[in-house]
Amino acid sequence: MLTPLRLGDRRHRWFGRADAQGRARFRYRRYGSAEQLGEAxxxxxxxxxxxxxxxxxSATVYTQLSDVEDELNGLLTYDRETLKLPAELVRSVNALLRLE
Incomplete structure (x- = not known):
């Protein structure tokens, strides 16, 4: 198994707007259930x-259809076996995005 190599240089990273302690305000939100994720x-x-x-x-783009390795922000799981949100919920919410 290959181990991914990574170099992070704090001088060359985007942290968004920082709070008073210098911590970035942007974070992925985690939800405890599919219902909570759907509501969000x-x-x-x-x-x-x-x-x-x-x-x-004029447009929005959902950039991660499925989870990728340790990133868990896809609509589908890594193996693409499980849709994390009910398909009807995604359809109904996306229907609101149509300009009429």
């Missing part, structure tokens, strides 16, 4: 993306 998925689109469409947003 819906809330993000309804509260932030839909209003942005009305103000001129």
């Amino acid at each position: 998925f819906s809330r993000l689109r309804v509260e932030q993306i839909v209003p942005a469409i009305r103000r001129g947003l």
Whole structure:
């Protein structure tokens, strides 16, 4: 098995806006259940993306269809066996993104 090699230089990383202690505010959010993830998925689109469409947003891109190695932010698991959100929820929320 190959071990990935990595070099992180703090001088050349993006940390977003830092808090008073210098910690980055951006973090992936973790949810304890598919229901909680679904609620957050819906809330993000309804509260932030839909209003942005009305103000001129022309596209959104979900960049990670499935989990990749140690990254767990895909809609599908690493082996693509399990959809993390109900397909109907994704369809219904995505339908809200259509400009009418």
